[in-house]
Amino acid sequence: xxxxxxxxxxxxxxxxxxxxxxxxxxxxxxxxxxxxxxxxxxxxxxxxxxxxxxxxxxxxxxxxxxxxxxxxxxxxxxxxxxxxxxxxxxxxxxxxxxxxxxxxxxxxxxxxxx
Amino acid sequence: xxxxxxxxxxxxxxxxxxxxxxxxxxxxxxxxxxxxxxxxxxxxxxxxxxxxxxxxxxxxxxxxxxxxxxxxxxxxxxxxxxxxxxxxxxxxxxxxxxxxxxxxxxxxxxxxxxxxxxxxxxxxxxxxxxxxxxxxxx
Numbered sequence: 001x002x003x004x005x006x007x008x009x010x011x012x013x014x015x016x017x018x019x020x021x022x023x024x025x026x027x028x029x030x031x032x033x034x035x036x037x038x039x040x041x042x043x044x045x046x047x048x049x050x051x052x053x054x055x056x057x058x059x060x061x062x063x064x065x066x067x068x069x070x071x072x073x074x075x076x077x078x079x080x081x082x083x084x085x086x087x088x089x090x091x092x093x094x095x096x097x098x099x100x101x102x103x104x105x106x107x108x109x110x111x112x113x114x
Numbered sequence: 115x116x117x118x119x120x121x122x123x124x125x126x127x128x129x130x131x132x133x134x135x136x137x138x139x140x141x142x143x144x145x146x147x148x149x150x151x152x153x154x155x156x157x158x159x160x161x162x163x164x165x166x167x168x169x170x171x172x173x174x175x176x177x178x179x180x181x182x183x184x185x186x187x188x189x190x191x192x193x194x195x196x197x198x199x200x201x202x203x204x205x206x207x208x209x210x211x212x213x214x215x216x217x218x219x220x221x222x223x224x225x226x227x228x229x230x231x232x233x234x235x236x237x238x239x240x241x242x243x244x245x246x247x248x249x250x251x252x
Contacts (some may be wrong), residue, residue: 014165018234024202032215032216033216033218033220033222034214034215034216034221035215035216035224036218036220037215038155038158038159038220038224039220039224040225043147043151051213051215053126053213053214054126054130054214055126055129055130055162055214055216058129058130058133058134059130059215060135060159060160061130061134061137061160062130062133062137062151062154062155063151063155064147064151071181079127087134
């Protein structure tokens with residue numbers, strides 16, 4: 001699934017890294033608990049979260065997750081976007097709830113990490 | 115090679131700076147990505163613990179051809195019962211820490227899972243020292 005398709009499915013927008021919209025992502029993981037994200041062994045998955053703070057970006061960096069989708073209309077701050085840029089990440093924002101976002105993307109073929 | 119970082123308790127805007135710099139260094143040294151991830155996940159959890167629980171701390175990272183050794187020494191309240199603190203789900207984190215996505219009692223177990231060797235020394239009222247080692251080869 002391309003990142004552009006991810007954004008379209010959840011009626012969202014790629015707010016950072018739009019030039020990489022055609023990159024593909026195969027796996028997704030949804031959580032607001034950063035320690036839970038840090039237990040994931042796979043890399044380059046789409047992190048779906050409603051937690052929008054600087055530690056979300058840091059956690060994605062340590063977890064090798066290049067793609068973050070902020071659900072329930074959470075917005076990345078300029079400081080978060082700068083850190084995302086420093087770490088070659090793509091940020092997507094969606095107005096949908098985390099449950100709805102994850103459900104749509106799962107039904108569309110995004111695989112769970114476990 | 116040895117790297118040293120100073121960490122300020124309570125400063126969540128900079129929590130993870132040391133782990134980020136270590137990750138970039140390990141990438142430059144061509145350390146395998148799977149090993150790097152184990153090191154930085156363990157280090158990041160431990161760095162967040164200093165910010166969440168201590169007044170200040172010093173992180174020392176020793177990199178040699180055989181292993182990477184992390185030492186995190188903090189000045190803080192210490193851990194009264196280390197065995198209890200190691201239990202998944204046990205936490206004394208503040209609401210502020212939980213709002214940052216941590217404080218669910220997973221940090222120390224996550225460190226243990228990613229380390230080849232992990233040891234905690236703590237003195238109540240003085241501070242805690244974590245020693246974490248990750249082997250570069252199986």
